[in-house]
Structure formats: C-alpha cells, structure tokens
Amino acid sequence: MESFTEHEKRADLKQLKTNLVNTICASMIAEPRFDKEDDTGAQTVVNLVEQIVQVDPEFLLKLAVYVRNDLNIRSTANFLVALAANYKESAPFLKKYFKHVINLPSDWLDVAALYQMLPNRALAGRALPTALRKAMLFKFPDFDTYQLGKVPFY
Numbered sequence: 001m002e003s004f005t006e007h008e009k010r011a012d013l014k015q016l017k018t019n020l021v022n023t024i025c026a027s028m029i030a031e032p033r034f035d036k037e038d039d040t041g042a043q044t045v046v047n048l049v050e051q052i053v054q055v056d057p058e059f060l061l062k063l064a065v066y067v068r069n070d071l072n073i074r075s076t077a078n079f080l081v082a083l084a085a086n087y088k089e090s091a092p093f094l095k096k097y098f099k100h101v102i103n104l105p106s107d108w109l110d111v112a113a114l115y116q117m118l119p120n121r122a123l124a125g126r127a128l129p130t131a132l133r134k135a136m137l138f139k140f141p142d143f144d145t146y147q148l149g150k151v152p153f154y
Contacts, residue, residue, distance in 0.1 A: 013056065016052050017052060019048055020049065024067055027073055035114075035117055045080075057092075057093065060090055061093050064077045064080035065077075074110075078111050080101075081098065085135075094134075095135040098135035105147050115132065
C-alpha cells in the first residue's frame with residue numbers, strides 16, 4: 001500500500017504539472033516574452049519547470065511536443081526545449097523529442113538563441129550543452145534546400 005507521503009508527493013507533482021500546462025495554454029492569449037528577464041509569465045514557466053524537472057524530466061519535452069504540434073505555439077515550445085537543454089536530468093530525452101518539436105530551421109536557431117538568453121543557464125558564454133548540439137545535428141538533415149534558403153542571415 002502506498003504511504004501517505006508518497007501519495008502527497010504524487011498529488012503535488014500532478015498539481016505542478018497542471019499549473020504548468022495551464023500557464024502554457026494561457027500563452028495562446030497573452031504570449032510571454034521569453035527574451036525579457038522580467039516577464040512574469042516566462043518566470044512562472046521557469047519556476048514550475050524547475051520543480052517538475054527534478055521528478056519527471058521527460059514531461060517537459062512531452063509538453064513541448066504537444067505545445068508545438070497541437071497548440072501551434074512555436075515560441076513557447078522552443079523555450080521549453082531551451083529550458084530542457086539547461087537541465088542535466090532532461091538531457092537524455094532531448095534528442096528523442098527535438099525532432100518532433102523543431103519543424104523549421106528558424107525554430108532550430110531560435111532554440112539556440114533562447115538558451116543563450118536563459119538567466120540561470122548551466123554553461124557560460126556562447127556554449128551550448130552537448131545534448132542540445134547533438135539533437136541539433138540529428139535534426140539538421142531533415143531540412144530541405146528550400147527551407148534552409150528561407151532562413152534569414154543576421
């Protein structure tokens with residue numbers, strides 16, 4: 001039989017996941033500015049993710065797939081992938097889900113840029129985590145010449 005504390009932990013995790021999904025779904029109406037450090041919506045997402053990733057690191061990437069493919073919210077899905085790249089707990093799952101979240105070369109670039117803007121990123125400077133670089137290399141051959149030709153150069 002499950003102990004009371006385990007039951008409480010599961011209930012708390014379920015509540016955290018529900019709050020994260022609700023916050024993400026609300027981004028359809030008022031999209032958070034992930035490039036602004038003081039945006040409360042983005043900060044709420046980061047705070048919830050920090051709590052969830054310790055217990056269920058794969059959930060974050062599953063949510064990113066749902067957000068991108070079912071809700072069609074590109075920037076939020078890209079931000080979730082960038083956040084997942086920042087946590088070593090979710091790194092083993094990055095390659096598996098990256099292909100399903102990133103549909104365009106601009107998404108591919110956006111994830112790298114969003115990672116660079118994370119205030120508490122694991123790597124300093126312009127470095128990207130190894131798991132993210134491997135996932136990006138794994139996805140790159142999926143882009144065709146036409147898609148790559150439409151990518152703006154900065």
